Amino acid sequence: QSVLTQPPSVSGAPGQRVTISCTGSSSNIGAGYNVHWYQQLPGTAPKLLIYDNSNRPSGVPDRFSGSKSGTSASLAITGLQAEDEASYYCQSYESSLSGWVFGGGTKLTVL
Amino acid sequence: QVQLQQSGPGLVKPSQTLSLTCAISGDSVSSNTVGWNWIRQSPSRGLEWLGRTYYRSKWYNDYAVSVKSRITITPDTSKNHFSLQLNSVTPEDTAVYYCARSRQGYDYWGRGTLVTVSS
Numbered sequence: 212q213s214v215l216t217q218p219p220s221v222s223g224a225p226g227q228r229v230t231i232s233c234t235g236s237s238s239n240i241g242a243g244y245n246v247h248w249y250q251q252l253p254g255t256a257p258k259l260l261i262y263d264n265s266n267r268p269s270g271v272p273d274r275f276s277g278s279k280s281g282t283s284a285s286l287a288i289t290g291l292q293a294e295d296e297a298s299y300y301c302q303s304y305e306s307s308l309s310g311w312v313f314g315g316g317t318k319l320t321v322l
Numbered sequence: 323q324v325q326l327q328q329s330g331p332g333l334v335k336p337s338q339t340l341s342l343t344c345a346i347s348g349d350s351v352s353s354n355t356v357g358w359n360w361i362r363q364s365p366s367r368g369l370e371w372l373g374r375t376y377y378r379s380k381w382y383n384d385y386a387v388s389v390k391s392r393i394t395i396t397p398d399t400s401k402n403h404f405s406l407q408l409n410s411v412t413p414e415d416t417a418v419y420y421c422a423r424s425r426q427g428y429d430y431w432g433r434g435t436l437v438t439v440s441s
Binding site: 213245247249255256257258259261262266268300308309310311312313315316 | 368369370371384385386387420422426427428429431432433434
């Protein structure tokens with residue numbers, strides 16, 4: 212049971228928009244800690260997609276965006292492409308554990 | 323460009339010590355603006371942060387509660403790398419282990435090492 216809750220799967224057709232939620236609590240996201248998002252393709256290491264809630268590292272397309280409100284955060288992907296098919300993870304700091312935690316991951320399927 | 327090169331055995335016997343090393347190029351283990359982390363991933367536990375070492379005028383370590391009694395992360399400034407030791411392993415410690423740099427999120431990762439705990 213992850214401290215940060217994500218839907219196990221989402222799907223969308225090419226060109227569509229999808230969102231992935233990350234639900235936390237008052238001891239992590241709600242306490243003001245930053246949320247980061249990662250994309251993981253099969254057999255590879257996670258790749259930083261969004262840092263500090265809504266910032267894109269250099270090289271990440273602007274089709275990817277992040278937001279945070281209250282005890283939750285969201286990742287939005289617009290103009291879905293086949294190459295976006297991957298698993299996505301949110302990550303934040305959990306004060307009750309004095310450490311960093313990840314969501315359980317969301318598998319995105321491009322139909 | 324930062325690169326992290328992992329090394330270490332892929333098979334460890336139960337009750338023994340898991341040891342991995344992460345060699346850094348393009349940055350310094352002594353940088354005072356980043357941290358150096360170990361993270362593992364398994365089907366049962368998902369992505370799990372294990373701990374980090376970082377330098378801010380002196381060395382610090384933070385460890386996950388779940389492994390705090392068994393883990394040591396050590397920097398080596400002469401070789402510009404950092405190491406993970408996890409003691410008294412059980413089959414539950416079977417996972418892909420990653421090293422990663424933390425700055426704003428984990429921005430650079432090693433390729434991962436599958437470590438299997440089995441006799």
